[in-house]
Amino acid sequence: MENLKKKRLFFVSLMLFSMFFGAGNLIFPPQLGQLSGTNMPLAMGGFLISAVGLPILAVAVVAKTGGLHILASRVHPKFAFAFTVLIYLSIGPFLGIPRAASLAFEMGISPFLSSSIGVSKIPLFVYSLVFFGIAYWLCLSPSKLVDRFGKFLTPTLLVLITSIFVFSLFKPIGGFSAPIGDYVHFPLLKGFVEGYNTMDAIAALNFGIVITIALKEMGVTDEKRLVSNTIKSGAIAGLFLTIIYLMLSYLGATSMSKFGTTENGAQTLTNVVFYLFGQKGSVLLGLIFSLACLTTSVGLLTSCSQYFAKIMPKISYKAWITILSVSSMIFANVGLTQILKFSFPVLIAIYPMAIVLMVLAFFHNLFKGNSYVYLFTMVCTSFVSILEALGHFGLKVGILNNLPFYSKGLGWIIPAAVGLVAGLIYGSLKKKRFENNIR
Incomplete structure (x- = not known):
């Protein structure tokens, strides 16, 4: 059955959407809407480029190249191994999965706890044990994820x-307020950088393997059709993400005039839901966060386990599911605040490299796959992004402040362009020297 029916493709797309849509996807759009106010359309435009456009590009690029490792090998084999492992660990047991589980607890369980019990670490431990127990069970049968996620x-x-969005139209919260902070002067660029927090662009580099397995289970084995259906499912999932982001950012923007600023998007969404539905809204909010975080965690656990089982075949997929579930549970008990504090600098280091890798792959034929373009561009990009990330841990490098766009979180762009040009020139010189030697 090479031709996948539209209904099945739709369910695959919903599965991919559910794997994308987790903790960050719920809390950052409302916060963006709240802070950007009347500049929300511009800010959301930048956010959609990095939080939707880049993930779709990642799905397409990985589908065409045959996987993240093969794609990263265009830079260097050693880089491919190190970068791929770093990506999987970041979106997996070290950051992405623990963040999802801890946020699900904060929004789904914590509001129902008394003040005396709330300060104890036992509730989070018990919740994370149940959470990862369910996730483990779902991961045992990755071929069934389409039906379990897509249909239910x-x-x-x-x-x-x-x-929530529809109810807000009948019970208006308030109007759009004036933008705050960076959203006043450069909302588009600020929105773009905020899109990093969803982690979807780097997650998309790894979800391709889950989609491929699902499609093969449906009878799609031809390589071209696998790539085609993977890209189509990514585009449909991206459409759903766009719609939901617009709804959430609208809710955040209208809440500012009534509730003022909050510490994070989770609090913003809580205020909105409680205003619309009263105390019963906590149940609704708990269900939303628990479902979103569970589906994302399952997608991340599955893709990470399949990757590590591939590079270390002596350890089975089931064993990796166990290892990653337990390690993720341990990190989840560190607490949401600490995880969020550590995650942003890590994303600042990784995201520019992932973006550059995807863009170069997209224009691969234009520069004829010159390996020096990949190498030089990545070296220049990673040098700046890693130093910028270290700056968030107190290791400031003053010279970086002279880079264009650095204050906007995009200081890596010019160095990447320099690396691109240097790679083209060096590659061309090497080619001419080789041709002269042959003559």
């Missing part, structure tokens, strides 16, 4: 989020 969990999640 994702539609439920979409209905719950849409109900």
Whole structure:
């Protein structure tokens, strides 16, 4: 069955959406809407480029190249191994999965706890044990994820989020306020950088393997059709993400005039839901966060386990699911605040490299796959992004302040362009020297 029916493709797309849509996807759009106010359309435009456009590009690029490792090998084999492992560990047991589990607890369980119990670490431990127990069970049968996510969990999640938006139209919260901070002067660029927090662009580099397995289970084995259906599912998932982001950012923007600023998007969404539905809204909010974070965690656990089982075949997929579930549970108990504090600098280091890798792959034929273009561009990009990330841990490098766009979180762009030009020139000189030697 090479031709995948539209209904099945739709369910695959919903599965991919559910794997994308987790903790960061819920809390950052409302915060963006709240802080950007009347500049929300521009800010959301930048956010959609990095939080939707880049993930779709990543899905397409990885599908065409045959995987993240093969793609990263265009830079250097050693870089491919190090970068791929770093990506999987970041979106997996060290950051992405623990963040999802701890946020699900904060929003789904914590509001129902008394003040005396809330300060104890036992509730988080018990919740994370149950959370990862369910995730482990779902991961044992990755071929069934399409039916479990596409037919049941994702539609439920979409209905719950849409109900909040629709209800806000009948019970208006307030109007758009004036933008705050960086959203005043460069909302587009600020929105673009905020899109890093969803982690979807780097997650998309790894979800391709889950989609491929699902499509093969449906009878799609031809390589071209696998690539085609993977890209189509990515585009449909991206459409759903765009719609939900617009809804959430609208809710955040209208909440500013009534509730003022909050510490994070989770609090913003909590204020909105409680205003619309009263105390019963905590149940609705708990369901939304639990479903979103669970589906994302399952997608990340599955893709990470499949990757590590491939590079270390002596350890089975089931064993990796166990290892990663336990390690993720341990990191989840560190607490949401500490995880968020550590995650942003890590994303600042990784995201520019991932973006450059995807863009170069997209224009691969234009520069005829010159390996020096990949190498030089990545070296220049990583040098700046890593130093910038270290700056968030107190290791400031003053010279970076002279880079264009550095204050906007995009200081890596010019160095990347310099690396690109240097790679083209050096590659051309090497080619001419080789041709002269042959003569």
